[in-house]
Amino acid sequence: MDIQLLKLFLIMLISSSIAAAQNLSSARGISLAASSLSVNDASAIDWNPAAIGSLHDIEINITNSISSNSKGFSLISMSGVKKITDKQAIALAFTPGRELKFVLPALLTILDSAGNPVLTKYDREITYYQTIGAGYSIDISKYLSIGTAFRIYGNDITDLKYFIDSTNTIGSREEKNSISIWSLDIGSTLTINDYWKVGGTVKNLAYGRTKNFPDDLDDLRLKLHRVGVVGASFKPSENFLTAIEGDTEQQIRIGLEWMPYENFYLRSGLYTLYSADKPFDAIALGAGFNINRFAADIGYIWFPSKTNSGGNINLSTFSSTTFTNLDYSRFTSDQLLLTLRTYLGSEFEPLAIIEDVDIKNEIYPASSKIFAFTPVGTARVKNNSGKRISAKVGFFISEVMNTPTESIPYTLEPEEILEIPFNAVFNNKIDSVKKLSIYDGLVFVKAKIAEEYDDRYQTRVLVRGRNDWNGDVYTLHYFVKPGDNKVLDFSRNVIHNQKNRFDTIPGPLQNFEKARALFDSLTHLLRYINDPRLSRDYVQYPEETLTLYGGDCDDITVCYASLLMSIGISAAFVDVIPQDNASEAHIYLLFDTGIPPQNANYLTDNPKRYCIRRSDNNKETVWIPIETTMLKKGFMEAWNTGAEQYYKEAEIGLGIVKGWIKVVDIVETQ
Amino acid sequence: MKARIITTLLSLIFTLNLYSGEIKIISVNGTVLKRHGIQENWTRAAVGDILKPEDSIELGLKSSAVILIDGSKKIIIPENIIIDVSDFRILSQEEVLLSLAMETIRSVPDRGNTDQPEIPKVTTVHGSNKEDLSHQPKIPVEAGYKQLNGTRVLYENGYLGTCVLRTRDLTKMFPSLSAAIEAKLRSADALEKLGLKLEAFEEYIRLEKENLTSEQRSFISMKINELRNSNK
Numbered sequence: 001m002d003i004q005l006l007k008l009f010l011i012m013l014i015s016s017s018i019a020a021a022q023n024l025s026s027a028r029g030i031s032l033a034a035s036s037l038s039v040n041d042a043s044a045i046d047w048n049p050a051a052i053g054s055l056h057d058i059e060i061n062i063t064n065s066i067s068s069n070s071k072g073f074s075l076i077s078m079s080g081v082k083k084i085t086d087k088q089a090i091a092l093a094f095t096p097g098r099e100l101k102f103v104l105p106a107l108l109t110i111l112d113s114a115g116n117p118v119l120t121k122y123d124r125e126i127t128y129y130q131t132i133g134a135g136y137s138i139d140i141s142k143y144l145s146i147g148t149a150f151r152i153y154g155n156d157i158t159d160l161k162y163f164i165d166s167t168n169t170i171g172s173r174e175e176k177n178s179i180s181i182w183s184l185d186i187g188s189t190l191t192i193n194d195y196w197k198v199g200g201t202v203k204n205l206a207y208g209r210t211k212n213f214p215d216d217l218d219d220l221r222l223k224l225h226r227v228g229v230v231g232a233s234f235k236p237s238e239n240f241l242t243a244i245e246g247d248t249e250q251q252i253r254i255g256l257e258w259m260p261y262e263n264f265y266l267r268s269g270l271y272t273l274y275s276a277d278k279p280f281d282a283i284a285l286g287a288g289f290n291i292n293r294f295a296a297d298i299g300y301i302w303f304p305s306k307t308n309s310g311g312n313i314n315l316s317t318f319s320s321t322t323f324t325n326l327d328y329s330r331f332t333s334d335q336l337l338l339t340l341r342t343y344l345g346s347e348f349e350p351l352a353i354i355e356d357v358d359i360k361n362e363i364y365p366a367s368s369k370i371f372a373f374t375p376v377g378t379a380r381v382k383n384n385s386g387k388r389i390s391a392k393v394g395f396f397i398s399e400v401m402n403t404p405t406e407s408i409p410y411t412l413e414p415e416e417i418l419e420i421p422f423n424a425v426f427n428n429k430i431d432s433v434k435k436l437s438i439y440d441g442l443v444f445v446k447a448k449i450a451e452e453y454d455d456r457y458q459t460r461v462l463v464r465g466r467n468d469w470n471g472d473v474y475t476l477h478y479f480v481k482p483g484d485n486k487v488l489d490f491s492r493n494v495i496h497n498q499k500n501r502f503d504t505i506p507g508p509l510q511n512f513e514k515a516r517a518l519f520d521s522l523t524h525l526l527r528y529i530n531d532p533r534l535s536r537d538y539v540q541y542p543e544e545t546l547t548l549y550g551g552d553c554d555d556i557t558v559c560y561a562s563l564l565m566s567i568g569i570s571a572a573f574v575d576v577i578p579q580d581n582a583s584e585a586h587i588y589l590l591f592d593t594g595i596p597p598q599n600a601n602y603l604t605d606n607p608k609r610y611c612i613r614r615s616d617n618n619k620e621t622v623w624i625p626i627e628t629t630m631l632k633k634g635f636m637e638a639w640n641t642g643a644e645q646y647y648k649e650a651e652i653g654l655g656i657v658k659g660w661i662k663v664v665d666i667v668e669t670q
Numbered sequence: 671m672k673a674r675i676i677t678t679l680l681s682l683i684f685t686l687n688l689y690s691g692e693i694k695i696i697s698v699n700g701t702v703l704k705r706h707g708i709q710e711n712w713t714r715a716a717v718g719d720i721l722k723p724e725d726s727i728e729l730g731l732k733s734s735a736v737i738l739i740d741g742s743k744k745i746i747i748p749e750n751i752i753i754d755v756s757d758f759r760i761l762s763q764e765e766v767l768l769s770l771a772m773e774t775i776r777s778v779p780d781r782g783n784t785d786q787p788e789i790p791k792v793t794t795v796h797g798s799n800k801e802d803l804s805h806q807p808k809i810p811v812e813a814g815y816k817q818l819n820g821t822r823v824l825y826e827n828g829y830l831g832t833c834v835l836r837t838r839d840l841t842k843m844f845p846s847l848s849a850a851i852e853a854k855l856r857s858a859d860a861l862e863k864l865g866l867k868l869e870a871f872e873e874y875i876r877l878e879k880e881n882l883t884s885e886q887r888s889f890i891s892m893k894i895n896e897l898r899n900s901n902k
Contacts, residue, residue, distance in 0.1 A: 598846070608708050608754075609708045652723055654769070656772050
């Protein structure tokens with residue numbers, strides 16, 4: 001039998017039912033179309049490797065797809081990103097579904113011994129696939145990043161070989177030829193400002209193969225070619241993004257992303273070949289949402305032309321086809337993609353961290369307003385980045401503050417540690433704290449470019465009861481409430497009841513006489529009661545003293561000061577802390593008669609009964625010391641005792657000069 | 671009350687520390703009065719009376735007295751004088767300086783933090799604000815003269831610190847007295863002798879603006895130049 005192997009058919013058919021397996025690595029990427037600069041997942045290794053560094057510390061991306069040529073969802077790729085330093089990141093991609101498979105049907109004609117042709121069919125299978133990809137990026141500066149990606153492809157061709165053995169029998173065997181092909185991409189991104197970003201990539205900048213196919217199969221080999229892509233993205237607000245890019249394949253892609261609700265996105269993309277007759281090559285739509293560390297995206301791409309993706313192509317066209325990648329080519333068909341993303345590492349490297357928090361003061365409700373201006377504590381903040389940062393420290397106690405406070409910004413050099421003071425603005429609920437209570441306070445630091453707190457520190461804050469006092473005379477005036485209704489009622493009643501008497505008193509003596517009238521009225525109303533607690537721990541507000549008809553030294557002093565100030569008479573606390581016995585500290589009062597020193601004899605001929613003080617307007621006046629514990633003995637005795645004490649302690653003992661007496665003017669507060 | 675008594679006792683102890691010596695009247699001639707503490711009334715003083723730190727003594731015209739301090743130092747007090755016994759003490763330069771400084775410091779309200787909100791005081795005015803002082807006591811010029819004379823005794827007996835502080839207080843109370851200029855000049859000199867040249871210089875500068883005689887003015891100019899050169 002003459003046996004003659006005939007030529008293959010010149011026309012080969014691509015069986016679409018077997019071969020169509022186009023793969024795309026990100027649902028967001030495909031629906032946004034122009035993703036080289038706006039990619040935000042681990043598929044950056046395919047879009048633009050420079051973007052790898054902008055992702056989370058550890059991020060995993062899984063993409064499945066379903067197309068008109070496949071049966072059900074199939075896994076396309078798994079990729080992951082890991083930051084190795086704050087400026088460098090690596091990425092790996094495993095791509096089991098990134099595969100294109102073609103079938104080349106052929107007929108073999110065998111002439112039998114009679115010379116009649118016998119036809120035998122056989123298929124050649126051609127498979128292109130990507131095995132693995134790897135990427136690396138580095139931030140050159142705050143604004144410029146570069147990256148590179150390396151991919152390895154496989155190319156298998158399975159052929160049926162016929163042969164005639166020694167017994168003239170025709171035999172056949174399947175022969176598989178395989179080669180590996182590699183390619184290298186580079187990319188860069190440049191952040192111009194908060195809104196604009198530009199960049200570009202060169203795909204397949206370098207590529208090669210491990211070995212060659214036999215000559216008769218070489219036309220069927222995967223042929224890569226170099227492509228350049230440049231683009232720009234614009235993000236005018238947190239919920240809107242638009243991007244455009246073009247490549248040397250003459251394709252322009254435009255994409256939009258809109259966040260109508262928090263963490264929910266809608267996307268659309270347009271693919272157009274500007275040399276083609278058709279207005280566009282493909283369009284895509286997509287949506288996505290984020291929940292904490294997870295995100296899901298869905299995207300659909302639709303090609304109006306099914307010329308090639310439908311199934312058949314002639315051999316010459318196939319042989320001349322070159323590829324940028326296996327994702328998007330003339331063979332890509334309509335498909336739906338689903339991408340799931342998660343990140344496992346820290347959300348971001350904090351720019352600043354709180355090393356320690358020191359709450360400087362207990363909080364006394366009476367003087368709590370002081371913390372709007374005086375720090376309640378400090379946070380030791382460290383610059384955790386390699387850059388200069390601007391950090392603010394905030395503080396919040398949920399029940400007794402309406403909003404968190406925030407310090408002024410402090411500039412920290414890299415690795416610098418700074419004690420940053422923070423304040424607190426308390427609401428009225430602080431006054432309802434009846435006894436010693438513990439509250440949870442939140443201290444946080446916010447660095448300039450961070451959107452979230454870089455660090456937070458839960459701490460305990462001690463809030464005292466409303467009547468608690470820390471013993472510091474400088475804060476006692478917070479208990480003085482001349483504007484309180486009960487105080488005003490009392491002082492007005494006293495003055496009104498003695499109106500006729502005051503009308504006969506010369507103007508310069510009005511303050512003195514009114515002060516005397518108020519004190520003597522208190523004499524009839526109040527009882528001096530020893531504080532069962534340590535007297536310097538607990539102070540009554542004036543309305544409490546007037547309601548309870550009594551109080552101790554501090555309470556009556558505060559009450560009398562409130563009454564004086566309610567009718568416009570200035571007062572000051574005299575705080576005496578004996579040098580050798582601090583536990584015997586006591587407080588009494590000075591009030592301003594408004595009488596100039598040269599008229600002091602209106603009151604007394606003995607200068608030891610008063611002191612001369614200068615007021616805010618630089619005017620010197622005569623001030624009278626009043627020992628409020630002498631309540632029951634009346635004004636004159638309280639004056640005598642106060643004057644005696646003041647003369648001995650302040651004048652003879654030089655207590656003010658030596659620092660064991662403090663005279664503190666009472667400043668009215670809200 | 672208990673605390674007050676204890677504190678008063680403690681204060682007395684401090685006071686006694688300052689006045690460890692006894693002050694005794696050993697001679698009186700004419701009208702010599704004494705007043706205790708914050709009392710308003712004067713009583714006649716006699717030889718042998720022991721004076722306390724919070725006491726004052728007053729001498730009328732053509733009167734004199736001799737007091738003995740620490741049993742050794744005699745001070746002759748001439749006529750027409752009021753003087754506080756507590757002023758017979760030596761203050762250190764630092765105490766004088768601090769006392770002068772504290773006059774300003776203690777007079778400025780301590781607001782803790784100038785950022786604090788200031789709320790206007792609630793002021794009520796009742797009745798007419800009478801400025802008719804016709805029935806009010808006149809400024810006791812005589813008492814002013816006497817007390818300013820007392821600063822001279824302090825100066826002449828080496829109590830320079832108390833001389834300065836007392837003069838400061840009295841010139842506020844009796845600014846119109848012509849004797850105040852003399853007292854201020856004495857005070858400035860006392861400051862200089864205490865080594866407080868800057869304070870003395872400032873006192874002379876203030877005095878330069880007063881209504882001075884030509885002699886006083888030329889003297890003050892000379893002192894200002896002298897102190898200015900020494901401070902350079």
